[in-house]
Amino acid sequence: xAVPEWHSDFIKPNPEIDAFLKEPVNQLPVFEQQASRxxxxxxxxxxxxxxxxxxxxxKNGDWSGVSTGKDIRIWRREPGGxxxxxxxxxxxx
Numbered sequence: 001x002a003v004p005e006w007h008s009d010f011i012k013p014n015p016e017i018d019a020f021l022k023e024p025v026n027q028l029p030v031f032e033q034q035a036s037r038x039x040x041x042x043x044x045x046x047x048x049x050x051x052x053x054x055x056x057x058x059k060n061g062d063w064s065g066v067s068t069g070k071d072i073r074i075w076r077r078e079p080g081g082x083x084x085x086x087x088x089x090x091x092x093x
Contacts, residue, residue: 029060048075048083068093 036054050073069092076086
């Protein structure tokens with residue numbers, strides 16, 4: 001599939017941006033494992049509230065740890081019955 005001409009600037013490599021991002025990206029931790037679960041779902045008419053929690057095993061060089069947190073998502077029911085995320089918030093312990 002050919003890329004439209006106006007779109008081609010977005011897919012060209014940019015050595016200056018690559019050099020700028022290389023060090024910060026290499027310092028990011030690696031998520032070795034993540035487990036998410038739905039704790040509760042409340043249906044409130046046109047909205048659905050989803051409560052979730054998660055546990056992540058994180059490693060960065062010689063350091064490793066466990067991160068836990070919770071999420072709340074508010075879904076809005078569309079006219080055809082599908083759900084669309086309306087708001088989302090994540091919290092970390």
